[in-house]
Amino acid sequence: xxxxxxxxxxxxxxxxxxxxxxxxxxxxxxxxxxxxxxxxxxxxxxxxxxxxxxxxxxxxxxxxxxxxxxxxxxxxxxxxxxxxxxxxxxxxxxxxxxxxxxxxxxxxxxxxxxxxxxxxxx
Numbered sequence: 001x002x003x004x005x006x007x008x009x010x011x012x013x014x015x016x017x018x019x020x021x022x023x024x025x026x027x028x029x030x031x032x033x034x035x036x037x038x039x040x041x042x043x044x045x046x047x048x049x050x051x052x053x054x055x056x057x058x059x060x061x062x063x064x065x066x067x068x069x070x071x072x073x074x075x076x077x078x079x080x081x082x083x084x085x086x087x088x089x090x091x092x093x094x095x096x097x098x099x100x101x102x103x104x105x106x107x108x109x110x111x112x113x114x115x116x117x118x119x120x121x122x
Contacts (some may be wrong), residue, residue: 012073013038017106019077023084024096041105053096076103 017026017034024030052061080103088100 007036009042012104016100019080020084020096020099022097023088024092025116027092029093029097030096030100032099034104037097037105039099079103 013034017030020030020034024051080099083099083102087095087102088097
């Protein structure tokens with residue numbers, strides 16, 4: 001399961017850069033935002049997953065995190081247009097950071113939270 005989770009995080013990371021490229025280009029700012037926010041999402045997802053497992057009451061939260069992640073992944077291409085249109089008015093540096101944060105961090109945090117709960121039983 002950890003292999004699948006790692007594969008999905010890398011796929012979302014590469015997808016994020018490709019989705020933002022038509023608006024902001026493939027610049028250093030875009031890739032820094034993608035890589036930095038992926039690391040922050042990993043950190044927060046593992047932390048939240050560890051706290052969730054420690055609390056012992058994780059069955060409903062586990063399902064909600066999985067549903068949020070799956071739903072947002074499906075809606076991502078459609079909602080990204082509106083977010084990118086808004087972020088373009090902010091500027092290159094802040095706009096790429098805001099757009100990648102709004103589009104992709106939710107997915108990664110929820111997906112890593114899911115992975116942390118799964119690996120706790122091994």
